[in-house]
Amino acid sequence: MNDLPSLLNAAPGNSTAVIIPETGTAITYESLRRQVNGMAEDLAGIGIRRGDRVANVLPNGLPTIVAFLAGSIAGTAAPLNPAYRFDEFCFYLEDTSAKVLLVPPEGAEEARRAAEHLKVPIYAVQMDDKGYVSIVGAPKRVPFDPPSGDDVALVLHTSGSTGRPKRVPLKHKNLVVSCANVAKTYELTAKDVSLCVMPLFHIHGLVASTLSTFMTGGTVVVPNKFNPMSFWRTVREQGVTWYSCVPTIHQLSVARLNEKPEGLDKLRFVRSCSSALSPVLMEKLEKIIQVPVLEAYGMTEASHQMCSNPLPPRARKASSVGPGTGVKVGIMDEEGNLLPSGELGEVVIQGPNVIEGYENNPEANEKSFTKGWFRTGDQGTIDAEGYLHLTARIKELINRGGEKIAPLEIDEVMLTHPCVAEAVAFGMPHPTWGEEVAIAVVLKEPQTEAVLIEHCKHHLADFKVPKKIHIVEKIPRTATGKIQRRALASAFADGQK
Secondary structure (H helix, E strand, O other): OOHHHHHHOOOOOOOOEEEOOOOOOEEEEHHHHHHHHHHHHHHHHHHHOOOEEEOOOOOOOHHHHHHHHHHHHHHEEOOOOOOOOOHHHHHHHHOEEEEEEEOOOOOHHOOOOOOOOHHOEEEEEEEEEOEEEEEOOOOOOOOOOOOOOEEEEEEEOOOOOOOOOOEEEEHHHHHHHHHHHHHHHHOOOOOEEEEOOOOOHHHHHHHHHHHHHHOOEEEEEEEOOOOOOOHHHHHOOOOEEEEEEEHHHEEEEEOEEEOOOOOOOOOOOOEEEOOOHHHHHHHHHHHHHHEEEEEEEEEEHHHHEEEEEEOOEEEOOOOEEEOOOOOOEEEOOOOOOEEOOOOOEEEEEEEOOOOOOOOOOOHHHHEEOOOOOOEEEEEEEEEEOOOEEEEHHHHOEEEEOOOOHHHHHHHHHOOOOEEEEEEEEEEEEEEEEEEEEEEEEEOOOOOOOOHHHHHHHHHOHHHHHOOEEEOOOOOOEOOOEOHHHHHHHHHHHHHOO
16 A cells, blocks of 8 residues: 555545534545546546646635545645735746646636636535535536655645745555554554544645544544534534544634533544644643544655554653654764664654655755665654654744744643743843743733743743843734744734734
C-alpha cells in the first residue's frame, strides 16, 4: 500500500466510511470509492492529468472528501481555505498553477472572482439528497491514469508565520506512511469512529482524522463545522471513539462543563495537535471527560504526525509531545551537530513521511535540510525516555539582552492564574535590551495588570517576567488554530489591538 487508491480500497465495501451528522446520511466504502473514481473520471474529462493542480474551496463535508481524493488521484489536490480573500486566492491559485477550481453550487464569490481574474476554469460540486457527490456540467467521463507512490497527491502551503508561504508537495507514499504511523500510535481499527472537526484544507484534518481512519476501515463523522453547543451530543449519538483537534477547540468543548457528559462510554482517547496544549487545559480535559488526552506534534512537511504521547499503559507527559512515531527525531545545534539527551537545540526529523524538498525553492531547501535531516524550526529537548519537549519556534524566541526566552514557558505560568483563560507571550522592541517580554491575555474575570505581573514574579526569573500585559478580547490565530505570535507583536508595535 503506497498510494491513496490502495488505502481507500482496504476496507470492506459494505462498511460505513462517512457519516454526515446534520442529515444522518451514511456512506459506505463502496459508495465512496465509486464517487471518488467517478469524479476522478470527470476531472480527466475536463483535461486534468497527473501533476495538474485541482484547487477546491469547499466547506467540510463529504463533497470536500470526495473532491480531495479525486483530485489527488486524477492530478494533485490543492485544497484552499474558503475564508481567504480575493488577493489571497489570486496568490494561491497562481502559485500552485491551478488548472481548475472546484466550488460549492452557491457562494465562494471571492474564490470565483479570483479564478475568473486568472482565467482558471470553475466547476461546482454538488451533493444530492442520497449523499452522492458529482461535478456539475463536467464533460464526458474518461479514464484517468492511476497514480504511483511517487506522484504528488497533495500540495499545501506552510502557514507563512515566519515568512512567505512555501509550497509543500506531499507524495502518495508520504501520506500513506503518515497514516500508518497514526493508526499504529492509537491502535485504530475498523471499530473506531473518528469525529473530524478540523478543516479539511489542512493536513491535520485530512491525515489524522480522515485518511488514517479510512486506512483502518473505520468511520469518519464529518459535521459541516465545529459547534460547541452540539459537540457532545454528536459524540454520544454517533458513538465516537476518538477525535483530534487544536487546543482552542478543546477549550471551547469543555468551557461549560463541570462533569463528564452522559453517553461517552465508547470514547477511548482524545488527541491534541497543531498548537501547544497547556498542562492546565490537559488536566481539565482529563478530569472532565475521563479519558487519556494525548498531545501530538505534526507539521505539513512531515505529512502531519511526527511524535505523540502514547496510549496507556505507557506514560503520557504534560508539556511533552511524546516520542517519535515511526519518525527519527533528533536535536541539532546551529553547526549541524546532533546533541545528546537533555541538550537544547533545534528539532530535526527523518522519515519516509518527510518531504524531499519544498517545490521550486532551492534557497529554502538549503536552509531546511542538513546532513539528511529536516530542520523543523522548533526548539526543544529530548528527555532520557525519548520524549520530545518543545520550548519555542526559534524565530519566536525573545532575545532580552542576549538571554533567549521561550514564550511558551511564560504562557504556561500565566495560565495557572485562575482569572486567565488564554495567554500569549511575545517580544517587544526595547531601546536597551533589544527586546522585552510582553504578553496578551484573555480573562475569565476582571483582574489588574499588577496582580498578574506579581503572579509571574513568583514563578519566573526577573528577566522573564512580562513588563507589559495587554488585556484583549481574543487571541489572533490562523484558520487551523495556530497562535500568531509575530502578528500579535506587530499589531501592538503598531499601537493596535
